[in-house]
Amino acid sequence: MSSVFYSAEEKKFKKEIHEWAQENLKPLAKPAINGDYNAVRKALKLCAEKGLCGAIHDPKYGGTGKGIVWESIIAEEIAGINGAIEMTRLVSATLFGMPLTTYGTEEQKQKYLPKITSGEWIGAIAMTEENAGSDLSMMQTQIVREGDEYVINGHKRYITNGGEADIISLYGVLQNIEDPNPRKRITGVLVETKTKGFKITERYDLSGMEGASVARMEFKDMRVPVENLLGKEGQGFTILMSELNVERIGMAAACVGHAQAAFDIALKYSTERVQFKRPVSTLEGVSFRLADCATKIQATRLLTLEAAKMIDAHKEKEATIAASMAFAYGTEMEIEVTNCCVMTLAGEAITHRTDVVPVMWRMAPVMWVVGGTTDIQKFIIQRELYKPFKKKEKKVAPEAKSK
Ligand SMILES: Cc1cc2nc3c(=O)[nH]c(=O)nc-3n(C[C@H](O)[C@H](O)[C@H](O)COP(=O)(O)OP(=O)(O)OC[C@H]3O[C@@H](n4cnc5c(N)ncnc54)[C@H](O)[C@@H]3O)c2cc1C
Numbered sequence: 001m002s003s004v005f006y007s008a009e010e011k012k013f014k015k016e017i018h019e020w021a022q023e024n025l026k027p028l029a030k031p032a033i034n035g036d037y038n039a040v041r042k043a044l045k046l047c048a049e050k051g052l053c054g055a056i057h058d059p060k061y062g063g064t065g066k067g068i069v070w071e072s073i074i075a076e077e078i079a080g081i082n083g084a085i086e087m088t089r090l091v092s093a094t095l096f097g098m099p100l101t102t103y104g105t106e107e108q109k110q111k112y113l114p115k116i117t118s119g120e121w122i123g124a125i126a127m128t129e130e131n132a133g134s135d136l137s138m139m140q141t142q143i144v145r146e147g148d149e150y151v152i153n154g155h156k157r158y159i160t161n162g163g164e165a166d167i168i169s170l171y172g173v174l175q176n177i178e179d180p181n182p183r184k185r186i187t188g189v190l191v192e193t194k195t196k197g198f199k200i201t202e203r204y205d206l207s208g209m210e211g212a213s214v215a216r217m218e219f220k221d222m223r224v225p226v227e228n229l230l231g232k233e234g235q236g237f238t239i240l241m242s243e244l245n246v247e248r249i250g251m252a253a254a255c256v257g258h259a260q261a262a263f264d265i266a267l268k269y270s271t272e273r274v275q276f277k278r279p280v281s282t283l284e285g286v287s288f289r290l291a292d293c294a295t296k297i298q299a300t301r302l303l304t305l306e307a308a309k310m311i312d313a314h315k316e317k318e319a320t321i322a323a324s325m326a327f328a329y330g331t332e333m334e335i336e337v338t339n340c341c342v343m344t345l346a347g348e349a350i351t352h353r354t355d356v357v358p359v360m361w362r363m364a365p366v367m368w369v370v371g372g373t374t375d376i377q378k379f380i381i382q383r384e385l386y387k388p389f390k391k392k393e394k395k396v397a398p399e400a401k402s403k
Contacts, residue, residue: 001298005305010069017077020050029082032211033358037164040211041122043085044092047078048119053093056246057101061109062117068246068308072253076301079257083363084212086257087370090250091160092116096123096169099188099243103231108190112167124165126156126217127240134376136240137183141172141219145233148226150189152197152219160370162215163203167192170219171236183237188230197222208362242316244372248323249311251371252304255330258367259297259337262360266290266341269348286344293337300330321384328377334364 002011024046031039047053055071057063064070071094079086097116100108115121132139141154154172156162167190174187191198202216231239267290270281280286307322338361342349349356368374 001294001301003298003302003305005302005309006069006073010073013070014073014077017050017052017074018080021077021081024050025078025081025085028085029355029359032082032084035210037211037213040084040088040213041164043082044088044122045119047074047085047089047093048117052078053089053097053119054117056094056098057113057117058109061113063113067312068249069305069312071246072249072304072308075250075253076257076260076304079254080261082211082359083254083258083366084206084209086254087160087209087212088122090247090254091125092121092123092165094250095125095160095243095247096165096167098246099125099169099230099239100190102242103188103235103239104190105227107227108230112190115166121166122161122164124159124161124168125243126159126162126168126170128158129154129156134373136171137186137237139171139173139182139186141170142175143172143187143189144175145226149223150226150228152189152191152222152224155201155216155218157202157216158204158214159217160212160214162217163200163213165193169230171240174233177234179234184234186236186240187233188236188239189224190228190230191219191222191224195222195224206366208364208366241320245307245316245319245323246311247371248327248377249304249307249319251367252300252307252323252326252330255327255334255367256297256301256304258360258363259293259300259334262338262341262356263290263293263297265354265356266293266344269345269354280344289340290344293340296333297337300326300333303329321381324377324380324384327371328374328381331364331367331374331377334360334367338364 025043028039028043051064052074054063055066055074058065075086075090078089116123127136129139144151169188170191171186171188173182173185177185179185197220199218200215201218204214206214270286271279273280303326307319307326310319310322341356342361345356348354352358
């Protein structure tokens with residue numbers, strides 16, 4: 001389904017990418033499911049050649065500069081082919097690339113962005129640690145400024161592209177800042193993985209996202225030049241929060257892509273499968289279930305589109321709740337829709353004779369976790385809803401005190 005909220009140019013682009021991905025990426029989806037990283041790497045290179053790693057980047061760095069709506073269209077269409085391929089692309093082009101585009105210096109952009117948009121290099125973003133999952137303020141990786149260098153010690157885990165990345169935007173706690181609030185000390189630096197002191201300590205086996213490279217890494221007395229600071233010292237938490245809005249929009253779009261791809265297979269199958277002397281699509285138990293699925297997929301698409309349009313219109317504050325709504329709804333929608341598709345295909349699903357179980361249904365729980373759990377999205381939504389009441393409480397407080 002399309003939407004009147006897409007421009008004619010966006011609709012044309014969506015159709016073009018859909019057809020291109022079916023022809024060029026689909027053959028790589030099967031090896032990716034079987035854990036073949038080379039297939040995923042090849043898909044990333046093809047995406048880059050097609051300009052799909054540069055929607056948010058300026059043409060002078062090899063991008064197309066089209067913005068987040070285009071990025072969400074790409075995310076939906078590539079996720080419809082394979083989750084590992086899309087996560088690899090999204091993380092390199094956008095989760096690594098967006099903070100660099102927004103907060104990087106001209107020298108940093110010139111040095112790194114063309115390598116990312118061309119697919120020559122792979123980017124990653126490293127926030128999560130053993131004690132810092134949902135609560136990123138608990139990160140303990142230490143960054144110490146010594147003259148013209150930052151010295152990094154610590155670890156990161158669950159890092160997408162981590163085992164293969166050339167460059168990582170790494171977040172840690174700058175020890176040279178006195179502020180007792182750890183959030184105000186979190187600082188981002190760009191680290192090249194060929195630097196001495198960088199080590200991969202685990203490559204995870206994955207469920208649903210096979211083929212992607214997700215790793216744990218350690219940093220031991222790793223030295224990077226101060227020119228690699230991302231934004232300002234102590235600005236890391238702010239950078240992460242703005243990056244996460246865009247990440248959630250990409251993830252929500254990916255949920256739409258996975259669900260739509262499963263749905264298309266189930267809808268067609270329901271018209272072909274005959275039981276009790278009629279296509280099962282004529283049974284309302286089946287067709288009403290699919291009607292609900294189509295409605296929920298489209299609802300997520302529109303929520304995602306709204307959040308993406310807000311970012312493109314520089315309405316960052318409004319986009320926070322919109323992005324979390326799209327992502328939270330999207331993760332639950334994907335679980336429901338892919339379950340429904342499995343039920344519709346029945347034996348055909350369980351025997352892996354279509355992509356519904358191996359590609360889409362198994363990817364659904366991954367989306368619950370990556371980019372912040374669905375609980376955390378709901379936490380953000382309620383926090384934003386109650387904000388005006390908190391402001392009123394603050395205003396009332398002094399009066400109450402004087403009484
Ligand atoms: C495949 C994969 C790829 C990933 N890629 C990256 C990456 O590229 N870079 C990166 O930095 N990280 C990455 N992550 C990490 C991911 O962002 C975290 O796993 C996620 O944020 C959850 O953290 P956690 O796993 O430590 O869960 P925890 O934070 O330990 O959560 C445990 C449970 O508590 C709930 N919970 C916690 N706090 C709250 C709260 N305040 N309110 C309600 N419920 C709460 C959670 O929802 C969950 O149910 C990846 C993870 C996976 C699995």
